[in-house]
Amino acid sequence: MEMCDCGGELWRWKTVFVGIPRLVTLIPGDGIDPLVTGTVEQVFEAMRAPVIFEKFEVHGDMNTIPDDVMDSIKKNRVCLKGELITPVGGGVNSLNLLLRKELDLYISLVSCFNLPGLPSRHENVDIVVIRENTEGEYSGLEHEVVPGVVESLKFCSERITQYAFKYAHLNNKKIVIVVHKANIMKLANRLFLESFREIAKRYPNIKYNEIIVDNCCIQLVSKPEQFDVMVTPNLYGNLVANTAAGIVGGTIVIPGGNVGTKYAIFEQSASARNVGNV
Structure with missing residues (x-):
């Protein structure tokens, strides 16, 4: 397999039969995760996939x-x-966040869909959650102004919205929905919403919609088949992606990736299975 550059912003995978194996870094992780990544190694070996893993032991209690x-x-x-x-x-x-920031993995992409043999309350679920991964609450840009008062900075996340529409265009998706809370956070969330509206004008063939995060969660658990591509700020995206994954079987069976313009780290879709993860 090899990663397509797709203009330096989008990632897709295609099967390529080559003579020289692809080197991939492997971090087994903590908790149950070495069992999961170990299974991936077994599957790749059985498939004779042209991949060689460079394995490193890294744990969350390390300093860096x-x-x-x-x-x-x-x-x-x-x-x-x-x-x-x-x-x-x-x-x-969090070393998870440190990796995302150091490598500028600003995209968290989670695909939630019905799997054969795994029963679910809902059918025809095929949701892609595209979540901003490095700004806002997860940027770490916060400080205590005076004792008892903490200020956290948000940003206008234009590039994550651009990625969402490009992804929809290349993957034949029909609608992109932005998840926000601009009805209450009128300044901070308005930046995200305005960026979304501007980018949407460049893609007239793709429908777009807006939904408040509260209503989004209700709609997800009642009628998830109505959603296609969703783009969110990082905090809301964490909640939405976990909810969408739970609908089709849980975070442990749903693939996810943290992607930037140069690097990609693939892992399970979310971290609800281990207390304290982000």
Whole structure:
């Protein structure tokens, strides 16, 4: 397999039979995740997939990502990763977030769809959640103004909206829906919404809609088949992606990726299975 550049912004995968195997960085992760990534290794071996894994032991209680691991990801450009546990509270940095910020993996892409043999309350579910991955609450740009008052910064996330519409265009998706809370957070969420509206004008063949995050969650669990591509700020996207994954069987069976213009890290879709993860 090889990763298509697609203009440096979009990723797709295609099967390519080549003589030289592709090097992929592998981080087994914490908790149950080494079992999951270990199964992937077994499947790849059984398929004789032209992939060689460079495996590194990294754990969430480390102070940082070791240099040799970062060098491997930057060299290979593709990483398969299990989740790294982040202790709750105490000012401990998340290594998951550190990787996303260091490699500028600004896209979190989760595909939620019905799987054969896995019963669900709903049928015809095929939802793609495209979540901003590095800005807003997850940027870490916050400080205490005075004791008891904390300020956190948000941004106008134009590039994540651009990615969502390009993804929809290349994958024959019919509608892109933005999830927001601009009815209450009139300044911060308005930036995201205005960016979405401007980008939507460039894609007249793709329908677009807007939905408040509260209503979105209700609609997801009652009639998920109405959704196609969803684009969200990071905090709402975390909730929406977990909800959508739960509809079709849970986060452990749904694929996800953290993607940037140069690098991609693939893992399970979300982190609800381990307390304290983000």
